C-alpha cells in the first residue's frame with residue numbers, strides 16, 4: 545500500500561498542523577462522496593443541488609476529520625491521553641482515533657445522548673460519564689469546560705472539544721471538506737454551501753477552508769456560506785437576524801442531537817464569516833427537519849441523522865425566500881449518518897405499513 549502521506553485526510557497534510565508521517569493517525573476519514581440530487585433538486589427548482597456525504601466517514605460523521613488531527617497532535621506533543629465533552633459524534637470519533645493511537649480518552653456527554661453515539665464511544669473503549677443538564681443549560685456547559693481544562697492540565701491530556709474556541713489546531717481538519725469539494729467540482733468553488741451548526745465549528749472550518757483555498761489559488765468569488773440551526777437552539781442565526789456580532793444567550797429546547805449547543809462557542813467567528821461572505825442564516829423547527837430526513841431517504845436513498853438533514857430544510861426555506869436561483873450550485877453538508885439516531889429512523893419506519901411475516905407457501909399461493 546502506498547503510504548506517502550499516511551492516507552485519509554493526510555493527503556492534505558500541507559494544509560494541516562505539522563505532524564510527522566509516523567505520527568499520523570488515520571482510519572480512512574475523508575474522501576467522502578459528493579452526489580448530485582436526482583429528485584429533490586428538481587422538485588425545489590434547483591438544477592445543481594449536491595450532497596456531501598460526511599456520513600460515509602469511519603465513525604459516521606465529519607468529526608473523524610477533527611479527531612484524526614487532534615489525536616495525532618496529542619501523539620506529537622507526547623500527551624498521555626485525551627479528555628473532552630461531546631453531544632455524541634465527537635465522542636465516537638475521538639474514541640475511535642484514541643483507540644487506534646493507543647491513548648486513553650475521558651469523555652463527558654449529554655444526559656440525553658442518543659444511544660448509538662454513546663454505544664460507539666463505549667465500544668471503542670472511552671471512559672464515559674453522562675452529565676446532568678449538559679446540552680440544555682449554558683451554565684453547565686461553561687462549568688464543565690472549566691473542569692475539562694483543569695483536569696487536562698493535571699493529567700497532561702489533550703483537550704478534545706470540537707470548537708475553534710478551544711482547539712484550533714484539531715479543527716483545521718474540517719477545512720479538508722472544503723478542499724475536497726473544490727476538487728470534486730472540477731477545481732471550482734460551489735456557489736452556496738449549507739452547513740448545520742451547533743456551536744458553529746463545522747461552519748467556521750468550512751468557510752476558513754474556502755478562504756485559504758481562495759488565497760492560494762487567487763480565487764475571488766468564494767462560496768456563499770449558509771448556517772442552518774434548529775429553531776430550538778439558534779443562538780447564531782438569531783444574532784445574524786438581529787445584526788449582532790456575538791451569539792445571543794438562549795438555553796436549548798431543540799431535540800436534534802448534535803445541535804443542542806446553547807454556548808455556541810464559535811458563534812462569533814461564524815457570524816463574521818456569514819457577514820464577510822454575504823451568507824445568511826436559516827432556523828428550522830424540528831418537525832420540518834425530521835420531514836426532510838425522511839424525504840432524503842425516500843427520494844435520494846440517503847439516510848442521515850436529523851442534524852444533517854436540517855441543511856436540506858434550510859435549502860428549501862432559502863428557495864422559498866427567493867435567496868437561491870435555479871442554476872446556483874448548492875451543496876448540503878450531510879454531516880452524520882442515519883444509524884447515529886435510530887429513534888428518528890424508527891419514527892419513519894413506524895409511519896409506514898407494518899412489515900408482514902409470511903411463509904414461502906403464502907407467497908406461492910398468491911403467485
Ligand SMILES: *Cc1c(COP(=O)(O)O)cnc(C)c1O
Nearest residue numbers: 633741742743744745746879880
Ligand atoms: C457536531 C455536529 C454538527 C454541528 O457542529 P458544530 O461544529 O457544533 O456546529 C452537525 N452535525 C453533526 C452530525 C455533528 O456531529
